[in-house]
Amino acid sequence: MQISSKFTVAIHTLLCIYEFSKEKKVTSNFIASSTNVNPVIIRNILGQLKDAGIVNVEAGVGGATIIKDLSDITLLDIFEATKCLEGDLFNFHDNPNKECPVGNNIHKVLDKRLYSVQETMKKELKQITLKMLVDDLEKNMK
Amino acid sequence: MQISSKFTVAIHTLLCIYEFSKEKKVTSNFIASSTNVNPVIIRNILGQLKDAGIVNVEAGVGGATIIKDLSDITLLDIFEATKCLEGDLFNFHDNPNKECPVGNNIHKVLDKRLYSVQETMKKELKQITLKMLVDDLEKNMK
DNA sequence: TTAATTGTAACCTTTCTTGTTACAACGATA
DNA sequence: TATCGTTGTAACAAGAAAGGTTACAATTAA
Numbered sequence: 001m002q003i004s005s006k007f008t009v010a011i012h013t014l015l016c017i018y019e020f021s022k023e024k025k026v027t028s029n030f031i032a033s034s035t036n037v038n039p040v041i042i043r044n045i046l047g048q049l050k051d052a053g054i055v056n057v058e059a060g061v062g063g064a065t066i067i068k069d070l071s072d073i074t075l076l077d078i079f080e081a082t083k084c085l086e087g088d089l090f091n092f093h094d095n096p097n098k099e100c101p102v103g104n105n106i107h108k109v110l111d112k113r114l115y116s117v118q119e120t121m122k123k124e125l126k127q128i129t130l131k132m133l134v135d136d137l138e139k140n141m142k
Numbered sequence: 143m144q145i146s147s148k149f150t151v152a153i154h155t156l157l158c159i160y161e162f163s164k165e166k167k168v169t170s171n172f173i174a175s176s177t178n179v180n181p182v183i184i185r186n187i188l189g190q191l192k193d194a195g196i197v198n199v200e201a202g203v204g205g206a207t208i209i210k211d212l213s214d215i216t217l218l219d220i221f222e223a224t225k226c227l228e229g230d231l232f233n234f235h236d237n238p239n240k241e242c243p244v245g246n247n248i249h250k251v252l253d254k255r256l257y258s259v260q261e262t263m264k265k266e267l268k269q270i271t272l273k274m275l276v277d278d279l280e281k282n283m284k
Numbered sequence: 285t286t287a288a289t290t291g292t293a294a295c296c297t298t299t300c301t302t303g304t305t306a307c308a309a310c311g312a313t314a
Numbered sequence: 315t316a317t318c319g320t321t322g323t324a325a326c327a328a329g330a331a332a333g334g335t336t337a338c339a340a341t342t343a344a
Binding site: 001002003004005007008009011012015016019020033034035036037075084085087088089090091092093094095096097100101102103105106108109110113114116117120121124125128133136137140141 | 143144145146147149150151153154157158161175176177178179217226227229230231232233234235236237238239242243244245247248250251252255256258259262263266267270275278279282283
């Protein structure tokens with residue numbers, strides 16, 4: 001299975017906020033039309049980004065702004081904020097048979113190694129900042 | 143979301159086959175009882191491992207054996223054999239709005255970077271061989 | 285007060301995962 | 315040849331998760 005599109009939607013959302021918040025009020029409806037995702041989904045994502053201290057959302061008046069330095073926001077921050085991974089990346093089958101020597105030791109043999117793969121993935125995400133994406137984006141927009 | 147437990151079940155399955163195929167016929171029912179997973183699921187996984195040239199399954203008479211050197215079977219081979227990832231790791235929202243400069247460029251900005259994260263994960267899986275797991279397992283079994 | 289917007293609950297649909305039953309095909313063996 | 319244990323596979327069901335949608339109270343500027 002794949003990692004939820006909430007992750008790429010959240011990245012897209014932040015890029016929109018950054019690019020347009022100087023010139024206009026960036027609302028969930030505006031982001032919804034750029035991402036082509038339902039406004040309620042966007043509001044939920046904005047709420048999570050807000051909880052993570054990445055954005056500020058103005059209740060009532062509307063509009064979101066980024067409240068952290070772009071180079072201090074990594075894809076890992078966004079990934080964790082949007083809770084795309086509850087628990088671990090690799091799902092394990094429940095209750096392997098303890099009576100079987102393989103079943104009894106499978107977790108000892110696999111857990112650490114799979115955890116390490118997952119942490120490597122997270123480290124990669126941590127290397128990529130929103131600043132890097134904005135730079136790429138603005139190059140493409142020219 | 144998580145990667146299907148078919149992956150860890152497949153690893154468990156191969157460890158069972160390796161450990162027990164010398165002394166007994168390793169059937170889908172036997173593996174099912176060690177993994178605590180339905181025998182039909184095991185047969186499907188065995189079929190995929192067979193298609194990938196990792197195991198041989200005796201139709202009729204029953205029993206599976208590993209037909210590759212343990213150090214030539216990596217977790218990536220098993221991962222791909224079991225088709226746990228159709229397409230890419232990161233699911234992308236459909237049809238971002240081309241009229242919006244962000245929507246129009248989001249794929250250009252993100253695709254390569256996310257692909258690279260995914261490939262890093264696969265590289266990690268490729269570093270881990272069944273031989274390494276068997277060595278760990280037999281240390282634990284003592 | 286009004287109008288636009290957020291925050292959130294509730295519900296629905298679709299898709300995916302896993303489990304389960306059923307049964308034909310296979311192959312060794314009596 | 316008949317039997318028995320097994321594989322291969324189809325069909326279906328249950329449960330979980332993702333995403334969409336409607337609805338509406340709460341918020342805030344004007």
